[in-house]
Amino acid sequence: MRSKQFGSLVLTVAVAVLAAPSLSEARSIPFFGQPVCKEDKERLGHEERILRDRHRLAFDQCRAGAGGGKSRRCEDLQQQQKSEQKRFKDQRKRTLADCKNRVDAKTNRVEAKKTDRKQR
Structure with a gap:
């Protein structure tokens, strides 16, 4: 008998919490396991490969053109490739930082709206 009453009490509280408009508006529940900026990370990983x-x-x-041995031309090419790879990694870092900053700015706007609602 008591467990029935307790169950109905828990159900009532759960419905009240879920039905509260201020809670449902203020808090968006993220899809767990999905990282921020996933599309950018995937695209950059693909471009890097x-x-x-x-x-x-x-x-x-x-x-193969140099006959299998080391040539100055191949060494120069390798140095160019290293610098291009470094530029790509720097660009990747900037792109992901920009994405994170956009997400943080959006979060700050949501927090400001919450604070504004509470003050009213």
């Missing part, structure tokens, strides 16, 4: 494959192919072709 393409760049790495393109570099590997170009370097292999250079070595």
Whole structure:
């Protein structure tokens, strides 16, 4: 008998909490396990793999053209590839930081709206 009363009490409280408009508006429940800026990370990862494959192919072709030994031209190509890879990684870091800043700014706007509602 008591468990029935307790169950109905819990159900009533749960319905009241879920039905409260201020709580449902103020809090958006994120999809757990989905990282922030997922699309950017996936796109950049794909571009990085393409760049790495393109570099590997170009370097292999250079070595094949040089007869398998080290040549100055292949060493120069390798240095260019390293600097291009570094530029790409720097750009990746900036892109992900920009995305994170956009998400943080959006979160701050939501927090400001919550505070504004509470003051009214």
